[in-house]
Structures are given as C-alpha cells and as structure tokens.
Amino acid sequence: DNTGGSSSESESEATPAATQEAAKLPAKFETGVKVALVRQLASGDFFQQWLLGAQEQAKALNVDLRISDARNNNDQQATDLQRAIDQKPDAIIVDHGLAATVSPLIDKAVEAGIPVVAFDVETENPEVISIQQSDEDAGKRIGEELVKGIGGSGDVGYVYVAGFAPLDRRNRGWDEVKQANAGVKQVAKFGKVSDSTANDTQEQANAVITANPDLKAVLAPYDEFAKGVVNALEQANKTDVKVYGADISTPDIGVMTKEGSPWVATIATDPANVGRVAVRAAALKVNGDAIDREVLIPPSIITQDFLKENSIKTLEDLRAKLPDLNTQDTATADWIPKS
Amino acid sequence: MSTTEQPAPIQVGASQGLERHILRYGLLALFAGVTLYFALSEPSFRSFNNIVSILQSVSTVGIIGLGVTVSMVVGGFDLSIGANAGFTVMLCAICLVMFAWPTVAVVPVALLGGLLIGALNGALIVRLKVPDLLATLGMLFVLQGVQLLPSQGQSISSGLVLDGKEYDGIFTEAFLYIGRGRLFGEIPFPIIIFAACAIALWVVLEKTRWGRQLYAVGGNLEAARLAGIRVDRVRMIAYIVSGVLASLGGIILAARIGEGDVGAGSPFLLDAVAAALVGYAVLAVNRPNILGTTIGAVFLGIMLNGLTIKNFPYYTQDFVKGVVLMVALLLTFGVRRLR
Amino acid sequence: MSTTEQPAPIQVGASQGLERHILRYGLLALFAGVTLYFALSEPSFRSFNNIVSILQSVSTVGIIGLGVTVSMVVGGFDLSIGANAGFTVMLCAICLVMFAWPTVAVVPVALLGGLLIGALNGALIVRLKVPDLLATLGMLFVLQGVQLLPSQGQSISSGLVLDGKEYDGIFTEAFLYIGRGRLFGEIPFPIIIFAACAIALWVVLEKTRWGRQLYAVGGNLEAARLAGIRVDRVRMIAYIVSGVLASLGGIILAARIGEGDVGAGSPFLLDAVAAALVGYAVLAVNRPNILGTTIGAVFLGIMLNGLTIKNFPYYTQDFVKGVVLMVALLLTFGVRRLR
Amino acid sequence: MGVALNAVTKSFGSTQALRGVSLEPAAGEVLAVVGANGAGKSTLNKLLSGALAPDTGEVLVDGAPVHFNSPLDARRAGVETVHQHASDWTIPGLSTAENLVLDRLATGEDGAWASPRRLLPKAREVAEGLGLHLSTAALLDDVARLGVSERQLIAVARSLSQRPRLLILDEPTSALSAAEADRLFAIVRSLREQGVAILYVSHRLGEVDALADRVAVMRDGLLVATFAKPFTREDVVNAMLGELAEEIQRPSGHVAGNPVVEISGARLFADSTPFDLQLREGEVLGLTGLIGAGKSELLGALFGLRPLPEGTIALDGTPIRPRHPSEAIAHGVHLVPEDRATQALIPGWSVRGNATLALARRFFTQIGRERTRVIDLIGDLRVRTAGPEAPIESLSGGNQQKVVVGRWLLEPARVLALDEPFRGVDLGARRDIAAKVRELAAGAAIVVASADVDEVLEVADRIVVLSHGSVVQDVLAKDATREDLTLAMNA
C-alpha cells in the first residue's frame, strides 16, 4: 500500500526548484542544446502530461525541444524520425513506437553519432538509453490488487486491445495473476481504441454490464478504458462493481474521488515525471555523463481511499502527497536542476 | 397500308408482389432477424435496461446522423459533422471549466456555435460555390485545429492547469443531466432528444412543403429554382440544420463523457455516415431519409451491443458488422437485379 | 458556337485576364508562397534530405489518393481505400511472418488482394447497382474486420505467438526495400513508385481515349453508354485501379512500418480524400484530376513538415492546415464569384 | 437487307411499349415514324440502336438475328442514333471537341492517344460536316456552356460523321429552328442518295411531308399502318390518333383586354436595340425568332431569372423587378422553361411530385388532394402514364413535356409564359395544351415562345418576331403569313 510522506517535506521538494543551479550548466547547454522529440501519439491525458514534464525539464536545461507527433500513424513517425536525424540535433528522444518501424532508424541515428533515448520502445541497440515504466510489473500489481479487492474469487471483466505495446505488457502481467488465482473468472474481454477511446469503450461496457449481473470487478489497465467503464457503471447504477485502472491524471483523480465512484485503484507513474526523466537522460547523454542503459520507472498504486483521505484533487496535490511519483534521483547529475 | 386491330388497353401497375416485398422489407427483416437472434439467445439482451442502454448509446450518433441525412437530402455532404461535435465538446468544457458558466448559458452558446459552423459551410457552398466536400473538409480541419488551441491540446476537466493558472469550474449537475439524466426515472434524456429530433425532422421532410423543397433541391437544383424554390436559402438551411444537430450531438457527448475530451468527435463522422447510408437502403427508398437513418443508427447500436453481450472478441465485431451490412446490400439490391 | 452565317463569337472561359490568372494560379501561388516561406526561414527545410523526406512521406498517401481520384473521375467514391491499405499491411505481414513467403510471392498476392477488393466493389456498384458510398462502406467494415481475424487482433511481427504456436517468418530485406530502399543511394524507392503511378495515370487520364472515357462516364453515364462506351467495364476498371493502388500503398506502408500494424490504414482515408479534393481546386479545373491530387498530396506533406520544423506545437498544426485550405478556397472561389 | 426488327416486343413493368413490331428501313430511303406520345417510337429506336434489348422478337442485321448487348455493338453494325432526350446528347464536363468525337473515342478508331489538342482537327471536321464553324476556344471549352440547340447540333453532327448504314434521328429538330433544320434536311437527303437507310421520328408533319419516302404509323405499341409516297396528312393523322383533334378555336373578332405587362425601353443584350412590348389580358401572344434571338432571354427577365440589361417591366401598372422566380410567382407570373430535362424535371420523382412541385402552397402536403388534381391533369392533357405515382422517367418524352406544362396550369396565373412548350408533343397533345392555355387566357396574359413559325401561327392571337434581341415585327395572327414571319426572323 502506498502512503504519502509528511506533507511539508514533500511540498518543498515538489515545488519546481529555483534555478539556483542553472548557472552551473555545462558550456554546451549555455548556448542551447537541440533535442528532437519524436512521438507516436500526443493526444490523451497521459501524453499531454508527459509533454508538459518534458518541456519543463527542457526549459530548466536550456534545451530547445523540437516536437513531432505522428498521430498514431507509424509511417509518419518513421518520416519524423528520419527528418530528425537529418536535422542533426544534439539528441533524439523517441516516445513510443513500433520496434520494427523505429529500430532501424534509431540505429541510423546512433551511427550518425546522435545520442538516442527511447521511451517505451523495444530496442536492442546498446548505445540507446531505454526508459520503461515497468508495465508488466504494473499489470501484475494492479491485477493482484484486484484479486485482493474481490476477496480472491469472482467474475471479472477485462478491457484489452492487442497491438499496443504497453497494453500488451500489462496484459502479460495480468495473465500471470489469472494463472495464480483459479478463483478469478474472466467473463468478458472487450475494449476499443480510437480517437475517442473512453466513449467507445463505454458503449461496450454497457453491454458487458448487462450481460454479467454477477460482475465483481473490471480491470481496465489504461485510464481511457477505465473512464469508459466507470461512466457505464455509473449510468447503470452499478457502483458496487469495482474498477481497477492504470495511469493517472487530474481528470482521472476527479473521476476516482467522485461520490460513489467505482474506480477504486489505479497503478501509475507520473507522466510528467517520466517526461522529465527522458529529457534528463538525453541531457546526460549529450554531456557525455554515464547513465545506465535501462532506466526503469516503478509505478505506484494509488487508491481511491488514499486520494480521499488526503483530499487530493489534482495531479499537483498528488505529487505533493506521494513524492514517490517523482523519481528525482533517476537519471540525474549534480549540474541538472532539481524539479 | 391500313389500320389493323384496335390496340388493347395498357395495363397499369407495377412489379410482382413477392419481389416488391423482399425489396421493401428484406433489409428490415434481416435486421429484425438479427435482433431476434440476440434477444432469444441472450436474456440480458432483451432486458429493459439493456434496450434503454442501446438506445442511449445510439442517440448521439443518431442525432449527428440525422444532420448528415439532411445535408444529403439537398444533394450535399457534410464532412465536418464529427469535427463539429468534437469542437462542441471542447467548447462546452471551456465554458464550464474555464469560464465557469452555468448550463443555461453553455447550451445556447454551444448550439449557436453549431449554427455558425453550419452557416459558414453553407455560405462557402452556396455563395462561393465551393464544392461541398471541399468546403466541409476545410471546415473539418479548422475545427479539429481550433478545438485544441484554448487548452493547448489538453483535455479539459476541473483542475486544468494552463500556463500556471488553475481552472476549477466544473461540469455542473444540470449539464451532466443532458447526457445522463433520466426522465420519469427510466428513460435517459438523450433518447428523448434523439426521438424528438427524429420525429420533428421526419414530419418536416416527409409531410411538409419544406421537406419537399429540400428533396427537390437535391433532385435537380435548377429545376427547383425555376419552380420558385429559393434554393440557396434551402441549402443554407440544410447545412445549418446539419451543424446544429452535430453540435447537439456534441453537447450530449460532452455530458456523457463529463470532460473536454480532445478527439471525442472524430469517430462520429464515419458512424453517422454509416447510419445515414444504411438508411438509404432501408425500405428500398434509395434516397437519404430520416426513418432509414434512425433505423440504421439503432441497428448498428444493436449489433455492437449484441455482439459484445455474446462475448464476441472485439476483433470479430467489425467483421460481423461488415458481413451483415454486405448481406443486407446483396439482399436488397441483388433481388432487384435478379428479377 | 454558331452556324455558318454569323459565327457569333462564343466567349470562352469568358473572364478577364487577371481574374483568370488568379483563378488558375492563385492556389498554386499560395502553395508556392507557403513553401517559399518555409524554405527561406528554415535552412533545414530546403535541404535535399528534407525534400526527399517530404516526398517519401507523401508517397503512400499520394498513391492511395491517386486511386480515389480515379474512382471520383467516374463519378464514384471509394470509401474502402484506407481499410484496403490497412488490410494489405496485415496481408503482407501474414504472408511474411506466418507463412514465411518470399517477397516475390508476397507482393503479387497483396496486389491481387487489392485487385479483388476493387473488383468486388465494382461488381456491387456496377452489377448490383448498390450506391457507391454504401458498397464501399460495407467493404470498409468487412476489411477492417477481416484484417484482425488471423492474428486475433494482434499486430504481427516476427515471433508472434498464436494459440501457443510461434511464427518466426520475418519481414525480409527485399520486402523492406520497397519502403526503405533508395535508388542510386539517394532517392527512396516509394518516391519512384509514386512518381511512376502519377505519371502513368496522368498520361492515361489526360492523353488517351481511356481517360476521356473515364471522364465521360463520370460526366453523364447514360450519354456515355449511348455513345458506345462500355460504361460498366470502365467503372469496374476504375474501382479495380483504386483497389490496386490502395493495396500498393499498403505494401509500401507495410515495408515502412516493418510489421503488421493493426489499424495502420485508417488515417489514409481522410488524408487521401483531402489530397484529391485539394486537387479539385488546383488550377481551377474543378474536377478530380491526377496533377491536382499529386500537388495536393505534396502540399499537405509540405505543410506538415514545415510546421513541424518551425516547431509549431502539434495542436496548432491542424488549425494552420485548415486555415490555409480555407484561404485557398476563398481565393479560388471567392475571386470567381466577385468578378 | 440492312438492319431490321422482326416481331419485337418490349415491356416496362406492366406497360407494353412495343407489341410485335416488324420494321425494315430500306437502304436509300427515309422512313418516317410517327405516332402519338407514348406510342413506342423511341423504344423502337432504342432496340435498333442497342440501348435496350427486346423481350421477344429479334433484331436482324442483313437477315441474321443478332444480339446487341450494348450501343457499341449496334454502332459496329453501322447504326448511328441521335436520341430524343437532351440529356443523352452531350456529356457535361467534357469539352465540345471531345463531345464531337465521343463515339470515336469509344471505338478507338483513331488510336489510343487523345489529348485535347490532338482531337481538334477531327472534331472540327465532324462539326464542318453539319456546317458548324467553331473557334478553337469554343472547341476546348466545356460543352455545358452551350445552349440546348447547340448541343442537339453536336449530337447530330456526331452521328452524321460516322457514315452509318442506318441513321436514326429521334426528333432531331426539337430544339432547332428552321435554318438549322433545313441544313440537316439537305444532309439527310444527300445521305439517302448515298444509300443510307434513315429512320426519322418527328411530330412535325411538315418535316415528314418534306423528307419521307415512307411513313410508318405507330399507336399503342403497334405498327398500325405504313404509307408509301404519295400519302396525305389526313391519312397519317387519322391512323395516328384515330380521329383528328379539333382545330383550336380562336375567339372570332379578337379583342384584347387591358395591358397586363408593359415592357418599355428594354434591351435584351447589351448591344441590342431597345424596344417596347405589351402583353394583354385575354390574348395569347406568340413570340418567335431564330435561335439566340432572345426569346428565352425575354421570358427569363419576366420570371426573375436574370434582370434586363436595360428597361423596365410593369405588371398591371406597377413596376416590378423580380430577382428570383419565387418573386415572380408571387406576382402571378408563371414560366414553363424550355429544357425539361435540366430545368424542369426532378428525376426519380413521381408524376405527382413533379406536377405539384411549384404550386403546392400548403405547409403540410396533402397527397390525396394532389393526387386528385394530378389525375385530372393527366386526363385533360391525355398524359400516357401508369398513374400519378409512376416515376417520371417511365413516361415518354412528349408525356414528360405535358407534365412540365401541366405543372403551371394547376393554378391560375396573371402572366403565363411558355418557352417552347410543344417540344416533343404530338399533334393532338399540342391542341390539348393550346386549348387549356386558351381557357386560362380569360383572366391572364399568355405568351408562347417558339422558334417554329407554324406552332406560333396555330396558337397565337398576336405574333411578335424577335431578331438580335429586339422586336422586329408585331402583327395580329390573322394578318400574318408564314412567309412574312420567316422573312422578319431572318432580317
């Protein structure tokens, strides 16, 4: 279980630190460093928060962040990455992407001497810093939380769409949990990813709820899924069904803390933190500092009760109450301004 | 060289009974058959709650589909409906969260927005004679873009932080009622709105002079003009109706989602067009018509719900939907052909 | 036109010089202006590599757009192109990964698939007289569904595990070359394909009798038939061409992405239609045409690239694209109107 | 030998359009086919030209039965056709040149290459065949910019250019005026000399007199009589209609009432001479002139289609300036437009829907009421149709035209303008329409525009001749002669 640290302490830490150390930036950074951020997708709370974090960190480091968004069009992402390489930035951050599409280009970038940081991309190139939120672990942990929540057995719905790397990894974690808990019966598997995932999932959830009156819980390991399910449950007045989600954002907090909300727990990293880590990793690479090839960002379980007890309303509040979310010590160095 | 037998009177009438009936009711029968199959095999499908939930879920797409139908009736096509609905979702969210306006102000403003969009489409098409697809495509891009600007691409919900300022207006209960409330404790409000729109439009299009003028304009613009119909005005009105209905759909969507979800509108273009096109074939009318669109929307909703209840894997649903549609087409048009 | 006695001169194109030029070249000038702005303000925009990268990124959408153009020329509309391309991506992946076929077998099979899809569309529309939008919409759903079945909704890449069986065919070098290879070490292969298709179709449509026949069928089906044109065959061919081009686009896409990416085709419907529609207005031809579509596709690519290079936030790009399109429309059609 | 029909039948639903017709146009003859609207003439042509296939019976080429699967097959067998409907003549969106060589593009006889420039010489040649001189610019421009008569000329020129064995002309002069028609006749005669078989459909018996070697009379889908030269008009009309329609009764001692419309200082074109014109109550005014003389222009100005470049229009003493047909209709001005396909009919609609489009005033449509009125109309004008709910496409050309005219007769007008109302209608129907129009003249001013002098002489009380956008003659019908009018038209 997660509990927040003492509030006064974390508050001072969470406030973006003054740029007291900015003066100590390496010479390279004084003149400005160009980093290309090549994204597979930018819409959705997670990706927006991620970007805000990255931008904030970039600003502190005097990094000129050049962003492209492929809108889930992988061909476009390949083009974007190619263009980024042609522009010879000081570093490239690849945010999500299909391994087969981006790996060859990542190799090319490495060949061209450009440091690459890959977030949630499976790449084997030893030169690349690979940042991952341990999704498989996240799937397993929220799954276990669910099993605990329903008392070890019962009918469970599961929202899953194959083909999205983080979802696939979380799925592996959930598979493990299912195997270990024979009493848990997965009675429905549904979901839809679109430009309007929450709404489309809601439509399907309606049907699932109707079809399975004995449903005890739904695992929806992506916040858009979770929101859709929650809406469906609320409108069907079946708030006794528990929803276990993944990811967190201010709107998600609103949904979770609403009176009678069925969304009881979510497993998340702070997307803004992840964005910051990515930029820091790139900065380290640019400066030639040592850094592990694999950077894992562990997720935390956040429960509805925890949010309510601490009257957390926004992501800001949450960061204050749950400093674990901000992995300040991941991928950092003395010269990097703390945030 | 001489007048021969006296010609017998010409028979008046039309084609053989059976064939005509297959033509007219074949598609309906297929729909009824599919629905019956779901109802008989899945008790939960035929529960009152589920029927209500199907109707509720189709109301948004249905209302937007009615709009496309009207634009199709005048021989046009409004590609901007989905973007318009999405824009309205964001507009509502901005008014509620960023300006903290009351519902009574937000709804008229949102409808006015839809009206203006429709009028702009109409002006481009009618006044400047821009081809309809082109004009509404331009509008689509503009709307898709505009909706992202105020929140810098973020979804909008209470607690939104923008350039350091926090906005804490909320989606009021009254507003949420539009999408979630129930009349007489049973009938969701969106169903009422959908039904009211469908009935009103059906009466206007089928039973009044205006409807006839709309169809005449779609049938032969010049002939309609020479029959004294103010064709420019009629087309303008059609695009305005389409715009207003799209924004009405957007308002309901916003109330259903409960936040300003970027991209919420996009899936509705294809879905609404699909409903309207299926409506073409219903009753073998072979022209856009309100009854057909309504049946089309409801049927597509039934398919989605039924398949989910029957626990068809999500990846088979599109396929089944497509196959049913194809069979329907073969049935309707094949019979006509094979007589 | 007039008879022998008084050949009263018919004024053709009627309008005054300046206006005519604005009409014809206004849109082109606007496009050139925007391009020039990018080129002058961003040195990296005008680099050879970047130009090549723009062309490469538009080739897929361009090729598919050429297909829509052909279907539009005969007065139809092929909604299934995006789904067709997506289906082809999956088909290639299945052949390569699940069947481990060599490239020389995969490409013909994929093209044949596109041909069959086109022929099926054509048969529905020509033989059964199903309205074109309806027939191709049905096809869209079927294809979208079918592509998910073999891999149960998963993306397909080497190492795919399905019902316990592992498939380890790979995307061969030869296949990847189609999307990633460069001719003469400089020109990406997709550009060559796109250019070849555009030139071939341009020649056919503008310079040969088949082209005249296609336009004739689109102009007035019955009159074309009575003049001895085999209208059914012509329309059939148009849909087949559209199908084959969509699958060609899909092959390139598959080679670019390097795995069977579920949903890879979806964005291409709107993008390809947009290119074709912009092409309508280019040179004020006001009908679907190959040159226009090509320019349209390239221009949309330039916008995307230029805006990204200029580091416009992603959420402003749609807006700018829409506004430029609108200005273009106002320019082309407004001038015509205001004379 | 040649192309012939043997005992063909053809039904549309339950309508039997042809009921066992055999016909063999001989080489070197002009065979005229006449008959009332809906008799089956066009259907017959369509069987010969491969546009339709017979239900039973056969098409023979040189005595051997053939199946024309498409118009292309018929054209390969040497059958060239100018179809009746304006919409079948040309293809909008293609240039005039492309339209002139359309059938060559279909057969590929000039090879695969067909860039616009490459087509020009051939297109020009085809046009010259009918004596049409076209500028390069006109050849390259969209054919849709041309008027209906010019488009008919293009269709005729195209079919003449192919050196057919059998040439079918289905009302080829419906949109032409005398001068163009004369030129067509000259060419038809010369083709006859060259041994071409010509099948000629027309409602203008004058043309039949002048051209035909043989006349086949159709009635209700049967070939009821054939007359060889010499034949009399009475015989033909009798066989056609069963009885001769009554001559139109013009009130003797013509007295026109008060002026209803006063047009003064009007210019139709920017460069034409201004003129004054009055339309009076109780009078049928005939408006004639060559193609392009400005007849439609004048009626269009009355109806609010386009304003006069100069001049004023007063209705019952008050100046009006309608800017839209709806305003004109509000003033009681009705117009039957000249081109039914593009300007009047709504495809896919029923006869009832088409007939009541303009004058249904009530907010809620009253199908029952409309149906009764349309049934009356069908009776009055003898529209041959399966009923008020039959789709408009199922009517023959002349019957469609009756519906178009009938649309404006449902309500009384103050001013009723009819632009070429007799296009494609048979002799009997012409008289029916004229009689109906005359009935309405009691409380209205009527103006009938027609390029055909005979039609004008038949219906009008007073005749106005337009030339180059201006009035050149204004006489009472009883004082007018065909010759005078023709002379004035060509002045």
Ligand SMILES: Nc1ncnc2c1ncn2[C@@H]1O[C@H](COP(=O)(O)OP(=O)(O)OP(=O)(O)O)[C@@H](O)[C@H]1O
């Ligand atoms: N496509 C069709 N569908 C149904 N009925 C049709 C169709 N075409 C023609 N008919 C009917 O067939 C009959 C003969 O029509 P046709 O066009 O041959 O007459 P026509 O002699 O050419 O008359 P007109 O002088 O008016 O041109 C008419 O009763 C008409 O209503």
Ligand SMILES: Nc1ncnc2c1ncn2[C@@H]1O[C@H](COP(=O)(O)OP(=O)(O)OP(=O)(O)O)[C@@H](O)[C@H]1O
């Ligand atoms: N002197 C002129 N100046 C400008 N335009 C002219 C002139 N003469 C004829 N026209 C053109 O010719 C066209 C034909 O005129 P209009 O339709 O009024 O003639 P019409 O007498 O009704 O002939 P039709 O028998 O073809 O209907 C007009 O649209 C007009 O633009």
Ligand SMILES: [Mg+2]
């Ligand atoms: Mg006829």
Ligand SMILES: [Mg+2]
């Ligand atoms: Mg005229």
